[in-house]
Amino acid sequence: MSQHASLKAAKKIVAKRNVLKRFERIDLLRTRGLWKQGDRGHGLPKTKAE
Numbered sequence: 001m002s003q004h005a006s007l008k009a010a011k012k013i014v015a016k017r018n019v020l021k022r023f024e025r026i027d028l029l030r031t032r033g034l035w036k037q038g039d040r041g042h043g044l045p046k047t048k049a050e
Helices: 005-012 022-032
Strands: none
Touching: none
16 A cells, blocks of 8 residues: 655644753753753743754
């Protein structure tokens, strides 16, 4: 059974996400020096992706 053409095109579209997951925010804060080992993972400050 073949796949519908509209579903094939959806796989090729990769949009830049503007919302980061928690681990991505922690990694970003760690590189900026705003998060240290042992800090809580909840209530993180807002960050903009680079």
